[in-house]
Amino acid sequence: MSMMKIKFTFQKRVRLAQGLWLLSWAAMFSGMVVFFMGVFLKTELLRRSEVMHNDDIHVVPNLLMVVGLASVGINLCAGRICQDSMDVARFARWKTFLTPFFIGSLLFTFMFLVAMALSYALQASLEESLKIGLKNGIRFYKDTDTPGRCFQKQTIDHLQIEFQCCGNNNFRDWFEVQWINNRYLDFTCKDVKDRVRSNVDGRYLMDGVPFSCCNPASPRPCIQEHILDNTAHHNYDYQTEELNLYSRGCRQALVSYYMGLMNTIGPGVLSVFMVQMSMLASLRYLQTAMIGVEAEDMEVETEGYILEKGLKETLEEAKETLKALLRLKGGQVVDETTEGDAEAGASE
CATH class of the missing domain: 1.20.120 (Four Helix Bundle (Hemerythrin (Met), subunit A))
Known part of the structure; x- marks a missing residue:
C-alpha cells in the first residue's frame, strides 16, 4: 500500500x-x-x-x-x-x-x-583545543624576535582586549610563565638577578600581567605589577580589587x-x-x-x-x-581471484 x-x-x-x-x-x-x-x-x-x-x-x-x-x-x-x-x-x-x-x-x-x-x-x-592553544600562546608571548612567533604577543593582547579576558583560566596563568623578553630585562638589577636565580629554570617570574589584562572600568589606574603585594600599592587589597583586571579566562x-x-x-x-x-x-x-x-x-x-x-x-x-x-560484488572478486590463479597455473 x-x-x-x-x-x-x-x-x-x-x-x-x-x-x-x-x-x-x-x-x-x-x-x-x-x-x-x-x-x-x-x-x-x-x-x-x-x-x-x-x-x-x-x-x-x-x-x-x-x-x-x-x-x-x-x-x-x-x-x-x-x-x-x-x-x-x-x-x-x-x-x-x-x-x-x-x-x-x-x-x-x-x-x-x-x-x-x-x-x-x-x-x-573546541575547549581542549583552546586550552592547549592558549597555554602555548601565553608561553610564547615574549618571543617577539623568534621566527613564527613574532605576532604571538599582538594576537594575545588583541584577544584579551576584544574579549575582556585574561590568561587561559584567569590572570594567575601569567604568574607561571616568563612573559617579558630578556632583552627588556636589566640583568644588572639585583631584583632581576634574584628572581632569575630563585627559579630552577632560570626564568624571570613575577606576579604581574600584560597591559591588555587591565579593565578600563576600574576606578583607579591599573595595577599590573606586584598584584599580590598589598604593601606595594597605597590603599590596595588584591582580594577586593575585582575591577582592576579582567577576571574571566580567555578559554571560557x-x-x-x-x-x-x-x-x-x-x-x-x-x-x-x-x-x-x-x-x-x-x-x-x-x-x-x-x-x-x-x-x-x-x-x-x-x-x-x-x-x-x-x-x-x-x-x-x-x-x-x-x-x-x-x-554480486563478492562474486566478482571471487571470479577475479580464480581467474588470476588459473593464469598463474597456466604460466607455470
Missing part, C-alpha cells in the same frame, strides 16, 4: 508544480545563507587559529559550506524539473534521473542535521563566543532543513503524480505518493537490494 497517497487532477498538478518552483527558489536562497554562515564561522575560527591546538572544529563550517552549495545545486535542478513538468515530452527526460537525484538530495539534506549535531558534539574538542570567553555562534546557526540550519525537506516531499509527489500522465491526455487524474509501498516493505526491499549488490 502506498504511503501518504494523494489524488491529483490536472489543476492540482499545475498548482503543485508552481508551488514547488517557488519553494525551490526559497530553498536555494536558504542554502546560500547556510553556505555564508559556514564561511563566516570558518573565518572566525581561522582568525584565532594561533590559539587553537587542532582543527577538529573546522569540520562544522566545512560541512555547512558543502551542504549549502549542494542545496543550491539541488534546488536549481528542482526548479527546472518543475518547469519541464508542464510538458510530458520534456519531463520524460528526467524520469530515469529523478529517483537517484531524489535519493542523493535526501542524503545531502540529512547532512544539515549532521552539521547541527556536530556543532554541539565538538564543544569538548572564546568557548562562550563560539558556542553562541553555533547556537545561533543551529536553529537556522534546522529551519533550512525543514524547507529543504518540504521541497523534496513536493518533488516526490510531482514525480509520482506524473507517472501516469501521457501527452495525449494531460488532464488525466493521477495518484502521487511518498513511498510506493509501506515503510517496512520499502526498508526490506532496500535491504535485499543491498545484499544482492554485495553478493
